[in-house]
Amino acid sequence: MSTTTESWPEQIRLPGQTAAHPGPVDMTMMYVMHHAFRRDLAAFAEAAGRTPATDRRAWAAMARRWEVFASALHHHHSGEDAGLWPALMERADEAGREVLDAMEAEHTEIDPILEACAAGFRRMAEGADEDARRALAVRLVDAKERLGEHMRHEETEAIPLIQQLLTNEEWEAIGKEHFDKGVSFRQVLRLVPWAAHELPDDVLQMLFERPGGAVHKLVLRLTRRSFERLERAAFG
Secondary structure, eight states: OOOOGGGSOOOOOOTTOOOOOOSSSOOHHHHHHHHHHHHHHHHHHHHHHHSOTTOHHHHHHHHHHHHHHHHHHHHHHHHIIIIIHHHHHTTOOHHHHHHHHHHHHHHHHHHHHHHHHHHHHHHHHHSOOHHHHHHHHHHHHHHHHHHHHHHHHIIIIIHHHHHHHOOHHHHHHHHIIIIITTOOHHHHHHHHHHHHTTOOHHHHHHHHTSTTHHHHHHHHHHHHHHHHHHHHHHHO
16 A cells, blocks of 8 residues: 555444444545444344334335335445456455455345345335234344444455555545446435435534535534434334
8 A cells, every 4th residue: 555554544433333443544424324324224123123013104105215224225235246246356366355255245145134024114104004014123233233243344344455455546436436437316315315314413514514524414404304304203
């Protein structure tokens, strides 16, 4: 690496985050996404355990809210599988390749759990079913635990590989090609308030000061109230 430790960015620490490995790559947005995934899965698991099966409005709102979460997670994992893991695999040693193989395998294991949760939300939105509610509550706890373990594994073993094997410029290029490319403005309108929800104020302000942050700040001003209405309808 051509950078020195003095020039490395300060890595953020967010609630639930397992580690913040030092290095030349600014992992801020990765940690912001992980924060949102953890936050959502905790909220879904808790709400499914206490919301009466007869509360059709709440279940319909949770089904809509799950679509926001699932779409963001699918896009995030697709970008890792298509761009990030292959770039690292080219440079990793045998131990590193084992970690990357595990990352892809964990994505494959998580997908059916998430699909089962989506089906459960659709069923609950269509009609009261106490057996379906209990089954969905169990699946959501499983999803929370499995995805939580995956993110812990990623933060403790895969992100150190990113810091060892990529420059910040290479990381940003992967982000533009495999994470940012093809995201519509309509998706931005959904993702900005979702990602910003419950972020510490200092982190949110720091994001607004980054390139493109002024646009995201405006988007948040325009969308925050409608997002929070859905949040209250879904989670109380």
